Amino acid sequence: MQNRMMITGAGSGLGREIALRWAREGWQLALSDVSEPGLAQTLQLVREAGGDGFTQRCDVRDYSQLTALAQACEEKLGGIDIIVNNAGVASGGFFSELSLEDWDWQIAINLMGVVKGCKAFLSLLERSQGKIVNIASMAALMQGPAMSNYNVAKAGVVALSESLLSELKQQEIGVHVVCPSFFQTNLLDSFRGPTPAIKAQVGKLLEGSAISAADIADYIYQEIAKGEFMILPHEQGRMAWALKQKNPQLLYDEMATMAEKMRAKSKQG
């Protein structure tokens, strides 16, 4: 029976809602984050929802903290069945204004954090014939304007997931990648970028989502049960992706118009 899940970034937003969705099925959760108060709150909610588990502070930039977390899963839960590489931060700004430090920071967390998570847990997953769930974004597929570093990090997560899907098939390790559009969480708190006006625009997009983090967690649960590899929780996202596959130029033109509008807005302040 599979019933042990590890989640990074479990102290808030989508990570917390994924923990609660699986807790309702009685799973054991290994909850990790850089925010210890957030983790304590998630664990309490997990217990109220019918699950249990433990928390451990873990910065996904530090491989030794991820291997220590894998060790804790071995000692406390006897292994792991699903890992969810969810921890992430927001960023934005036009390419001409983003610094190389902005790039390093974004890639270190949103891309290398996922690479390190997969690597640290690989031997445990081989033993359980478990699953990897990587949280990417629609940004990986659409490449919206004024967020090139975020787009590249998330496209890397999709490419890594596709690579692992074929490489790990023989070991019977399942791989899933999730690409949500914007939804309301605390993601904006982590925003880093050179242009304050872009942060305000991203904030509006988060607020405008028709579905919540809890809806997305439930959708992920259903799609994993069906064995779906690429999970697109927003209906609009599914439509946009289908359109781009059919007629990419249409989407490139749309993005160029959006870039022009965003540049004009950010100049207004």
Ligand SMILES: NC(=O)c1ccc[n+]([C@@H]2O[C@H](COP(=O)([O-])OP(=O)(O)OC[C@H]3O[C@@H](n4cnc5c(N)ncnc54)[C@H](O)[C@@H]3O)[C@@H](O)[C@H]2O)c1
């Ligand atoms: N909210 C959206 O609109 C949206 C859209 C698409 C994808 N996503 C992705 O969903 C994932 C979850 O984000 P969220 O929206 O729930 O945001 P959130 O800020 O509410 O949660 C992210 C969590 O990650 C943690 N975190 C940040 N840096 C970390 C690090 N170095 N090591 C460990 N933990 C770290 C934070 O402390 C926080 O608890 C992210 O990967 C994000 O890119 C979010």
